[in-house]
Amino acid sequence: MIGTPPLSDLFADDPGRAERYVVEAGDLRIDYSKQPLNDDVLADLLERARDAGVESRRDAMFAGEHINVTEDRAVLHTALRAPRDAVVEADGENVVPDVHEVLDAMSAFADRVRADDRITDVVNIGIGGSDLGPAMAAQALEAFGHPRITCHFVSNVDGADIHRTLQRVEPASTLFIVASKTFGTIETLTNARTARSWLVEALGDDAVADHFVAVSTNAERVAEFGIDTANMFGFWDWVGGRYSVDSAIGLSLMILIGPDGFRAFLDGFHTIDEHFRTAPLEQNAPVLLGMIGIHHSDDLGRDTKAVLPYAQELARFPAYLQQLDMESNGKQVTLDGDLVAGDTGPIVWGEPGTNGQHAFYQLLHQGTRIVPVDFIGFATPNHPYRNHHDLLMSNLFAQAEALAFGRRNPDEPHRNFPGDRPSTLILADRLTPSVLGQLIALYEHIVFVQGTVWGINSFDQWGVELGKELANRITPELTGDPDPTQHDTSTNNAIAWYRARRST
Numbered sequence: 001m002i003g004t005p006p007l008s009d010l011f012a013d014d015p016g017r018a019e020r021y022v023v024e025a026g027d028l029r030i031d032y033s034k035q036p037l038n039d040d041v042l043a044d045l046l047e048r049a050r051d052a053g054v055e056s057r058r059d060a061m062f063a064g065e066h067i068n069v070t071e072d073r074a075v076l077h078t079a080l081r082a083p084r085d086a087v088v089e090a091d092g093e094n095v096v097p098d099v100h101e102v103l104d105a106m107s108a109f110a111d112r113v114r115a116d117d118r119i120t121d122v123v124n125i126g127i128g129g130s131d132l133g134p135a136m137a138a139q140a141l142e143a144f145g146h147p148r149i150t151c152h153f154v155s156n157v158d159g160a161d162i163h164r165t166l167q168r169v170e171p172a173s174t175l176f177i178v179a180s181k182t183f184g185t186i187e188t189l190t191n192a193r194t195a196r197s198w199l200v201e202a203l204g205d206d207a208v209a210d211h212f213v214a215v216s217t218n219a220e221r222v223a224e225f226g227i228d229t230a231n232m233f234g235f236w237d238w239v240g241g242r243y244s245v246d247s248a249i250g251l252s253l254m255i256l257i258g259p260d261g262f263r264a265f266l267d268g269f270h271t272i273d274e275h276f277r278t279a280p281l282e283q284n285a286p287v288l289l290g291m292i293g294i295h296h297s298d299d300l301g302r303d304t305k306a307v308l309p310y311a312q313e314l315a316r317f318p319a320y321l322q323q324l325d326m327e328s329n330g331k332q333v334t335l336d337g338d339l340v341a342g343d344t345g346p347i348v349w350g351e352p353g354t355n356g357q358h359a360f361y362q363l364l365h366q367g368t369r370i371v372p373v374d375f376i377g378f379a380t381p382n383h384p385y386r387n388h389h390d391l392l393m394s395n396l397f398a399q400a401e402a403l404a405f406g407r408r409n410p411d412e413p414h415r416n417f418p419g420d421r422p423s424t425l426i427l428a429d430r431l432t433p434s435v436l437g438q439l440i441a442l443y444e445h446i447v448f449v450q451g452t453v454w455g456i457n458s459f460d461q462w463g464v465e466l467g468k469e470l471a472n473r474i475t476p477e478l479t480g481d482p483d484p485t486q487h488d489t490s491t492n493n494a495i496a497w498y499r500a501r502r503s504t
């Protein structure tokens with residue numbers, strides 16, 4: 001690996017840098033000139049991407065090979081946004097007709113709900129990938145939403161979540177979408193049962209058919225739960241939960257922004273899929289940004305990454321990316337089962353600007369840790385207050401400038417800004433459904449590139465299983481007969497403390 005001089009020197013010595021280190025992908029303009037790169041480092045990084053087989057693994061993913069080896073599954077979220085006439089095969093079958101059949105059914109249903117004045121509220125009950133995507137996107141695209149419809153998202157098994165939502169809606173005007181790939185997730189089933197009881201208490205058993213639909217891959221469990229599978233929208237095991245916002249899991253979003261808006265959202269993904277699939281590595285945004293992340297992690301020892309959208313509507317985007325990135329690449333073994341040699345996925349976090357500026361940016365500017373940043377901004381807002389937007393964007397540009405170039409103040413060390421702090425600037429004209437799809441696909445493929453270089457399986461999530469299993473064991477111990485003394489002493493004591501105090 002080759003190190004680089006400070007950013008101020010890189011810019012001073014290379015006047016063409018700001019033009020050269022920009023890549024366009026769809027409607028996104030991505031400026032990575034404030035990253036610790038020169039042509040040699042970049043060439044080295046792209047060489048490493050080639051050596052790691054990024055291109056062949058990418059092609060294998062698009063071709064429906066079972067690259068998710070621990071679950072022996074294809075990884076085909078890209079088929080969810082393929083146009084109607086595309087051919088994408090999984091296990092020898094073209095899946096595109098099935099994808100569009102479900103999209104058509106969703107569209108007809110969404111149109112019906114949008115036209116039905118009795119429905120004012122849609123409550124999506126799901127968690128993880130069955131919540132974060134639609135929740136994030138519904139907030140991001142509220143400006144494109146149906147004026148009568150409000151979407152709510154209930155995910156946490158903490159009863160406070162469903163309680164708060166049920167207090168805000170009326171049974172007769174609420175549609176519940178129970179969204180769960182497996183339909184076996186305890187949080188979702190618990191929340192769904194509570195919602196169903198609440199509805200039945202007000203409107204009777206017969207109301208369930210009109211007020212509950214399901215989104216799942218598991219028809220049997222949906223039926224067992226008591227939702228007619230005629231009111232179910234399906235998807236497939238080759239769609240990972242955190243890659244599923246563009247499947248039927250996006251039903252709440254489709255109801256909010258309409259089938260045309262949802263199609264534009266999918267087309268945005270597809271634009272970046274095509275870019276990722278066809279652009280040469282030197283011009284390939286997910287490859288470039290993925291390899292810049294590899295440089296930070298593997299070469300420079302940086303273990304976190306901040307994503308800072310200068311758009312209040314993207315407030316949940318960092319949380320969405322946390323699942324996308326950390327559940328995908330938070331892995332310690334390679335595809336062969338060996339321990340990885342170095343670190344893998346970064347800790348992803350962030351908040352919208354300018355709020356973050358008055359909270360954690362102090363550390364970004366003068367702390368001892370260097371945090372690589374992705375800034376996201378738009379030329380035109382989805383609100384009428386242009387003066388606010390000019391202020392917002394001036395802050396965005398100022399922060400990237402201040403981080404990169406700092407300000408020397410040798411006489412007053414506390415006012416010294418060292419600079420040389422890296423950022424990427426991702427800009428687009430406006431946050432539309434298409435642009436949001438493009439942004440999500442960009443990050444999906446960045447995660448893919450990095451997972452490939454680290455030689456890990458980005459598409460399983462075994463790490464979440466142990467906690468689930470232990471919780472299942474502890475649940476009866478909190479209230480009933482099982483002897484709650486079979487754990488370590490700390491856990492035993494905590495359970496005993498809770499048993500002694502829990503209110504009935």
Ligand code: F6P
Binds near residue numbers: 464
């Ligand atoms: O947390 C683990 C996980 O399996 C996620 O990957 C998934 O998105 C989430 O749980 C929800 O799963 P399901 O959609 O099956 O309810």
